[in-house]
Amino acid sequence: MAKGTGKVNAVRVVRTLAQRLGTDVDGLVPTVRKLKREKEETEREA
Amino acid sequence: MDKSALIKELQKDWKKYWKVELFEKEGFARRQCEKCKGFFWTLDASRANCGENPCADYSFIGVRRKDWDYYETWKQVERFFIKNGHTSVPRYPVICRWRPDLYFNIASIINFQRRTPKGITFALPHNPLIVPQVCLRFTDLPNIGVTGRHHSAFVMLGQHAIPEGNGYWKDEAIRLDWEVLTNVLGIKPDALTFKEDAWAGGGAFGYSLEYHANGLELGNTVFTEFLETNGVRERLTRPVVDMGAGFDRWVWYLNGTLTSYDSAFGPVLEKMKKGIEYDGDLFARYSRISGALNFEDVLDAKRAKSDIASALRVSVDNLNKGIGPLQAVYTIADHAKALLFALVDGGLPSNVGGGYNLRVLLRRAHGLIEEYGLDYTLLDVMDWHARSLKAMHPELVVDERVRDIIETDLKKFADTKAKVRKRVTALVASKQKITDETLVTLYDSEGVTPELIEAEARKEGIDVTIPADFYARVTEKHMEEKAAGKKRTFSTESLAPTKQLCYTRTLEHDAVVADVQGEWIVLDTTAFYPEGGGQMYDTGTIGGVRVTDVQKDNGIVFHKVADAKALSRGDRVRCKVDEPRRMQLTQHHDATHIINGCARAMFGTHAWQHGALKDVDHARIDVTHYKPLTEKELGELEERANKIVREGRRITKSVHTTEDAEAKYGFGIYQGGVPWGDIRIVNIENHDIEACGGTHSDNTSTVGKIIITGTERVQDGIVRVHFVAGRAAEDYESKCAGVLEELGELLNVRSAEVPDAIEKLAEDLKDARKKAEQAMGHRAKRAAEGMTFVEIRDVHVLVAHVAGDARALQKMSGELSREDTVIFLIGETAEDAPVFASAGELAARDYHVGRILKELFATVGGKGGGTPVLGQGTIKREKIEEAVEWLKERVK
Ligand SMILES: [Zn+2]
Numbered sequence: 001m002a003k004g005t006g007k008v009n010a011v012r013v014v015r016t017l018a019q020r021l022g023t024d025v026d027g028l029v030p031t032v033r034k035l036k037r038e039k040e041e042t043e044r045e046a
Numbered sequence: 047m048d049k050s051a052l053i054k055e056l057q058k059d060w061k062k063y064w065k066v067e068l069f070e071k072e073g074f075a076r077r078q079c080e081k082c083k084g085f086f087w088t089l090d091a092s093r094a095n096c097g098e099n100p101c102a103d104y105s106f107i108g109v110r111r112k113d114w115d116y117y118e119t120w121k122q123v124e125r126f127f128i129k130n131g132h133t134s135v136p137r138y139p140v141i142c143r144w145r146p147d148l149y150f151n152i153a154s155i156i157n158f159q160r161r162t163p164k165g166i167t168f169a170l171p172h173n174p175l176i177v178p179q180v181c182l183r184f185t186d187l188p189n190i191g192v193t194g195r196h197h198s199a200f201v202m203l204g205q206h207a208i209p210e211g212n213g214y215w216k217d218e219a220i221r222l223d224w225e226v227l228t229n230v231l232g233i234k235p236d237a238l239t240f241k242e243d244a245w246a247g248g249g250a251f252g253y254s255l256e257y258h259a260n261g262l263e264l265g266n267t268v269f270t271e272f273l274e275t276n277g278v279r280e281r282l283t284r285p286v287v288d289m290g291a292g293f294d295r296w297v298w299y300l301n302g303t304l305t306s307y308d309s310a311f312g313p314v315l316e317k318m319k320k321g322i323e324y325d326g327d328l329f330a331r332y333s334r335i336s337g338a339l340n341f342e343d344v345l346d347a348k349r350a351k352s353d354i355a356s357a358l359r360v361s362v363d364n365l366n367k368g369i370g371p372l373q374a375v376y377t378i379a380d381h382a383k384a385l386l387f388a389l390v391d392g393g394l395p396s397n398v399g400g401g402y403n404l405r406v407l408l409r410r411a412h413g414l415i416e417e418y419g420l421d422y423t424l425l426d427v428m429d430w431h432a433r434s435l436k437a438m439h440p441e442l443v444v445d446e447r448v449r450d451i452i453e454t455d456l457k458k459f460a461d462t463k464a465k466v467r468k469r470v471t472a473l474v475a476s477k478q479k480i481t482d483e484t485l486v487t488l489y490d491s492e493g494v495t496p497e498l499i500e501a502e503a504r505k506e507g508i509d510v511t512i513p514a515d516f517y518a519r520v521t522e523k524h525m526e527e528k529a530a531g532k533k534r535t536f537s538t539e540s541l542a543p544t545k546q547l548c549y550t551r552t553l554e555h556d557a558v559v560a561d562v563q564g565e566w567i568v569l570d571t572t573a574f575y576p577e578g579g580g581q582m583y584d585t586g587t588i589g590g591v592r593v594t595d596v597q598k599d600n601g602i603v604f605h606k607v608a609d610a611k612a613l614s615r616g617d618r619v620r621c622k623v624d625e626p627r628r629m630q631l632t633q634h635h636d637a638t639h640i641i642n643g644c645a646r647a648m649f650g651t652h653a654w655q656h657g658a659l660k661d662v663d664h665a666r667i668d669v670t671h672y673k674p675l676t677e678k679e680l681g682e683l684e685e686r687a688n689k690i691v692r693e694g695r696r697i698t699k700s701v702h703t704t705e706d707a708e709a710k711y712g713f714g715i716y717q718g719g720v721p722w723g724d725i726r727i728v729n730i731e732n733h734d735i736e737a738c739g740g741t742h743s744d745n746t747s748t749v750g751k752i753i754i755t756g757t758e759r760v761q762d763g764i765v766r767v768h769f770v771a772g773r774a775a776e777d778y779e780s781k782c783a784g785v786l787e788e789l790g791e792l793l794n795v796r797s798a799e800v801p802d803a804i805e806k807l808a809e810d811l812k813d814a815r816k817k818a819e820q821a822m823g824h825r826a827k828r829a830a831e832g833m834t835f836v837e838i839r840d841v842h843v844l845v846a847h848v849a850g851d852a853r854a855l856q857k858m859s860g861e862l863s864r865e866d867t868v869i870f871l872i873g874e875t876a877e878d879a880p881v882f883a884s885a886g887e888l889a890a891r892d893y894h895v896g897r898i899l900k901e902l903f904a905t906v907g908g909k910g911g912g913t914p915v916l917g918q919g920t921i922k923r924e925k926i927e928e929a930v931e932w933l934k935e936r937v938k
């Protein structure tokens with residue numbers, strides 16, 4: 001994302017993602033990290 | 047205050063209270079009713095009863111006295127009162143925004159009562175006045191549609207005066223009532239009785255004259271003259287005439303129809319009765335005795351029904367068939383009318399507060415429509431009401447908003463019903479009795495109506511009796527006052543109210559320390575804003591000492607400081623408010639009002655501020671709305687809010703008396719609650735006007751920018767909108783860009799591709815889970831193949847310790863179980879050992895696995911249990927072996 005032009009967009013993207021994942025801006029990175037870990041673990045299980 | 051004791055006391059001096067000029071002039075006699083022993087006034091020398099039902103029978107039915115419909119009757123009455131110096135005031139809303147202790151308007155006098163710390167006060171915008179007040183009451187629900195006279199929505203004709211200026215007191219009040227009854231309505235003078243009565247409420251009380259004709263109560267004129275506080279009785283400085291007449295009854299009396307529903311809902315009922323079958327003759331006979339019914343007294347509707355049936359010499363079955371459909375139609379018509387007024391005035395069905403009452407109406411009416419297979423909808427009936435009441439209430443419209451509210455709630459209802467079916471089947475299967483308690487609990491926790499349960503249970507061949515007062519019980523339970531907020535206790539006696547500067551531009555000033563209470567400091571003057579109205583407190587310094595909290599109690603501002611010992615009473619100190627913090631709180635507060643105004647403009651009258659928080663790094667507002675906000679709606683709300691910011695609208699503040707503020711701005715000012723005493727109005731030019739004690743700037747442009755960061759549903763009917771404004775919004779923007787960058791790094795994509803990458807991650811996870819599930823199935827199958835059962839008296843028993851978590855055990859058991867198997871599996875995870883047990887249908891005759899597990903847990907420790915065929919629980923890992931041994935021994 002180009003710096004400067006994307007600010008408004010970033011806000012909207014973060015809101016959509018946070019709503020979908022049931023968290024807020026601060027919880028977004030930890031939530032996605034957890035998802036990723038879970039995916040890797042589950043794949044190993046399968 | 048006990049009413050009958052009050053009447054007895056006043057009757058010692060009856061001449062003083064009840065003998066009005068009219069009685070003397072016309073030659074009324076005071077008599078005692080031979081039945082109820084009450085005292086009444088009459089012109090009929092031979093009259094032995096008070097005229098009130100049931101002392102006197104209904105004798106107005108079947109006589110059509112006037113050719114007036116509802117609206118014409120009102121016009122005639124209104125004309126009379128206007129001619130006699132009254133101002134006719136338009137009705138007030140049915141949603142009672144000006145009284146924090148009431149959800150609904152329940153009487154015309156409520157319009158003119160205000161709660162103050164001293165108790166109830168009365169203020170009339172005109173003196174004297176009349177008002178056709180639509181009222182909503184829900185305590186009579188079991189009677190509605192059944193007694194012919196009870197309504198949940200009705201018009202109370204209020205006639206109110208204060209004995210000063212153009213107002214009057216009891217002689218004139220009763221003279222006017224007499225005239226309107228005899229001259230306008232044409233009631234024969236000797237058919238009228240005035241019964242001595244009294245009224246008390248909210249500390250105020252007075253004596254009254256209740257008037258009846260042909261067995262029908264037509265009104266009650268109360269002379270509210272006294273006030274009792276803490277047992278001390280005094281005369282009100284402004285006593286008030288409070289005449290309330292059930293206007294629907296006046297129309298009923300004049301039309302002489304079988305029920306008051308027929309006269310009140312005439313054209314609507316004509317449409318509704320088409321296509322239903324009922325026994326008109328039976329209903330006519332029934333309506334002669336229904337006037338005496340009142341299910342406050344008759345707790346068991348079933349018994350009442352059989353009494354009625356035998357009085358009419360028909361079977362209960364034939365009574366139900368003959369008049370049931372008609373009663374259903376009356377009930378639906380009543381409920382639809384109440385819902386129409388409530389929704390138009392901003393009410394919403396929900397499971398909290400007054401919304402709960404509305405949901406009861408909605409579900410009950412809809413349930414009846416389904417039960418009787420009627421070919422119209424609740425919305426149709428509401429629309430017919432709106433059209434038929436157009437002349438009197440042009441504001442009633444069934445528009446898109448009203449439609450959506452009803453349809454959304456009916457969809458919720460349909461989902462609930464699906465759940466009920468399951469629940470009832472389970473209750474029946476477990477042979478549990480369906481008690482009143484079960485009914486109430488199911489209603490409370492899941493909004494399931496008892497009628498629904500009754501219908502479902504009947505399909506299973508089970509009789510459920512709904513208590514006649516069911517709805518009264520559950521609604522009363524939900525009518526309690528909203529609880530008062532938390533309160534810190536300071537000692538405030540002997541302290542003068544703090545002079546507050548927070549509404550001025552002052553942020554730095556000198557003050558004198560007036561008191562020190564622990565860590566809390568009181569100043570004579572302060573610019574610090576104390577926490578209130580959802581706005582957080584200011585911080586800063588007092589005499590160089592850090593201020594960490596500010597609260598207000600009883601007009602005195604308390605400042606919590608980091609080092610109270612550094613300050614003592616009498617010190618002259620320099621006070622400095624943290625300016626950036628104040629600025630930020632103010633921006634958030636301005637933004638809250640802006641968003642609130644936008645929400646109302648977008649969603650309609652039901653959108654009402656339910657709560658708000660304005661902190662430094664974020665803010666939120668809770669708004670009453672009937673469904674979650676979509677992404678699109680959030681975008682539009684943000685767009686609209688920022689438009690108000692960009693337009694640079696003026697924000698003005700002014701202080702008014704309650705009456706003045708309400709008259710100028712309406713009840714919308716009470717978005718943030720109802721303050722006592724003078725009201726500070728914060729007015730955002732042509733956008734939003736609220737009573738508010740917070741700090742606000744002079745122009746919306748100072749907010750800079752509003753970002754809506756998210757939304758959530760906090761409870762049924764309330765959505766929360768999270769947002770940031772001003773400096774916090776700028777910080778938030780940078781944060782978002784940073785978060786996207788971080789997510790990009792985490793997922794190995796560019797920022798712009800993050801949403802897609804997360805989408806893919808979620809998909810991959812789903813796939814992986816599916817595969818893992820399959821793999822587990824295979825493993826379970828393989829493990830199962832290697833297991834051997836022990837045969838004990840025709841039952842195949844397995845006790846095994848296996849690898850896997852609770853889900854794996856369940857899978858394994860699924861693979862292994864047959865009609866004649868009993869299976870106990872103990873698994874193992876990092877934390878504990880799950881236990882799973884199952885018994886096939888045949889095996890369950892000999893083994894109750896749930897009970898066996900309970901015994902196991904009692905022996906080796908752990909928790910869980912279950913039914914005869916299924917058990918679950920966990921034990922500690924170190925107990926696995928012991929558990930296996932115990933189970934093997936137990937099943938032998
Ligand atoms: Zn009587």
Ligand SMILES: [Zn+2]
Pocket residue numbers: 579635639718736737738739740
């Ligand atoms: Zn405010």
